[in-house]
Structure formats: C-alpha cells, structure tokens
Amino acid sequence: MASYAGELSTEVAPAVRVRSLHRSFNEAGGVLNGLDLDIAPGEFVALLGRSGSGKSTLLRSLAGLDRGVAGTGVIEVPEKVSVVFQDSRLLPWKRVLDNVTLGLRAGDAADRGRQALAEVGLAGREKAWPHELSGGEQQRASLARSLVRDPELLLADEPFGALDALTRIRMHTLLRKLCEVHQPAVLLVTHDVDEAIVLADRVIVLDGGVVRHDARVELDGRRSQADPAFARLRARLLTELGVEDDHDAPGRHLDRAVERAAS
C-alpha cells in the first residue's frame, strides 16, 4: 500500500486523519484493527470492502455516531461534517425545504435552502412532503440538506444503493458536479466498484480491519467503462475484494446499455 500519510505531510494538513483506530463490538475480535487513513481537503475517497469488513463502522466513527462502542485511536475531522445514508432520513412531517434547513439558525437559512434545492434539481419542490418525492428525489433532498451546511467533510454510506441503475448514474453526475463546486473532502462507502472508480480520486479497500489497498484513480474526463484503464483498475479492485471480474455477467450488459442511453 502506498504511504499516503507520508506524501501529504509537507503539503497541506489532511482534512481527515485517523491513526491506529481500533473498534470492537464484543470479545470475539476487532472490527477495526489499527486503521490509519488520511484524506486531503477536497479529496474524494471511495471505500470498498467485503460485507462486514467494517466500512460503516469506520464511517460512523468519523461521524461521531459510535458512542458506546469500545475502541482506541486518533480521529481528527473538520468542524463541519455532513452525513448521507442509503435512506434519505427526511422527516415525514416536515416539508422538503424545512427538512433541508432543519437546525440552521442563520437568518438566510430559507434562501440557502432554496438555493441548495435548486442545485440538486429540486427547484419548485420546496413545499412538497417527502412522500411526494421519488426515491431519487429524496436522495437529492438529502444531498441538499448536507450541502446547505457547507461541509468540509461529506460522509456517505451507500447513498445510491437503493436507486435504480439509471437514477444512480444521474446521481453520480450530480454528486461530481456538487463536489466540484463545494469541494468537500468525501468518504463514500459503496459496494459498487464501478461507482467507486467513476466518482473517486482514490479508492481504498478495507480488509482485516485495516486499509489493505489504496489506489489513486488516474483516469481523465468521462471515466468510461469502455476505457481499458478503467477495466484494469476494476479487475485489480475486484481481485482485492476476492471476486472474479465477470465481463459477461448480465449486470455488466445492463450497465453498458444504461451508460449508452445516458450519454
């Protein structure tokens, strides 16, 4: 694994610094076993790992949502952290704009909320109730709620996992655009290797409670699945995950068809 911490040390202070992080839920063994991780300001890191490898545990630790869990280690995160989950977690009894601005005290909260909703393509839906939005629209509102807080760190736990393939691709485009504008550091937990490569500057693989693999994504522009470099990185990551890369699997054909339709 590349020593990422060393590369950063003389440049800028990392937005996220984790050292020797241990977490365990019972005596049976640790989930995180001395994990080290740096994320630079504005850097987009995707986190892959087998089911149960501790991805959500790491994300929840960074979000401060792990109270009561045994563990040691150093966690340094910026002051302003936003979290997006697989379900939008919008409050059903509040209208969309009120969900987005919930807890904001600034006098211009409503204006900022409207602007955030416009950025995610939900202008005009401010007064809608969450149940009146589609799944994709609910996740857009959830992104707006995060971005209105102008986070220095965005933590996302499989935010597109419940969406259909076409909506997911649209959300990828939206998230990339929002990240270009707002430049938060991002840690995205995903099971989808292609999603990781399409979105991230760096992809890390968690295994045995530590970062086992750390790959910079050196692809320019559109990051097409048809690019041989994309395929090579996918194959390498799938090997790290202990999975065969099956180019002929039905899902791959669907992905390619959806990509063609979206381009």
Ligand SMILES: Nc1ncnc2c1ncn2[C@@H]1O[C@H](COP(=O)(O)OP(=O)(O)OP(=O)(O)O)[C@@H](O)[C@H]1O
């Ligand atoms: N609150 C909890 N109490 C007890 N064990 C837990 C708790 N939360 C997670 N675990 C255990 O910790 C391990 C790591 O879980 P975690 O949810 O972090 O994995 P993950 O990589 O995000 O998995 P998945 O990809 O399936 O979502 C699992 O074995 C899980 O059973």
